[in-house]
Amino acid sequence: KAGVTQTPRYLIKTRGQQVTLSCSPISGHRSVSWYQQTPGQGLQFLFEYFSETQRNKGNFPGRFSGRQFSNSRSEMNVSTLELGDSALYLCASSFLTSGTYEQYFGPGTRLTVT
């Protein structure tokens, strides 16, 4: 079974621009979560989508948004980019069976804001 895929893998943007990142979950997985990873803050939760609905949201400004499509693919968008948004953005998918919550990560998108 194919793993989680993310595109693009690398991205360079300038301050003030916006960016859209894409994630395709493992086949059959309906939950997609997004995380930001930086050396200083570690892995921080952005949001989770399940069946096209946002189930949870982390403590990030409104410039960070996301959505999920009917085929479970998800996108996240960051508007008005700031230098501090430079990070590895990770998507993780989960089957969400009763009592379990294993999440499997994609390779990530490395975003650099200049």
Added chain:
Amino acid sequence: QKEVEQNSGPLSVPEGAIASLNCTYSDRGSQSFFWYRQYSGKSPELIMSIYSNGDKEDGRFTAQLNKASQYVSLLIRDSQPSDSATYLCAVKGFGKGAQKLVFGQGTRLTINP
């Protein structure tokens, strides 16, 4: 107090020895606990999940959970140089709005040949 705490290391262990990684968490209602391994420049890889008190073994890896002490650990037996990585502890919160994984800062493990 951080929600999930790990010793950042680095933890240095000789090849063939047992590596012991520890994690404490603050949400007493947490029910699900995970260990991820992350090699430099790569994404986290799930290596263990544990939901009940006690030990869970998978090959050279053993996860231990003590909910009363709010403590979860990972033991790696017969450590190999390929085990050198950062190990992330993750805890799933409990209750409405907390159904998400909270990660510790990670422990950097180095296995010395």
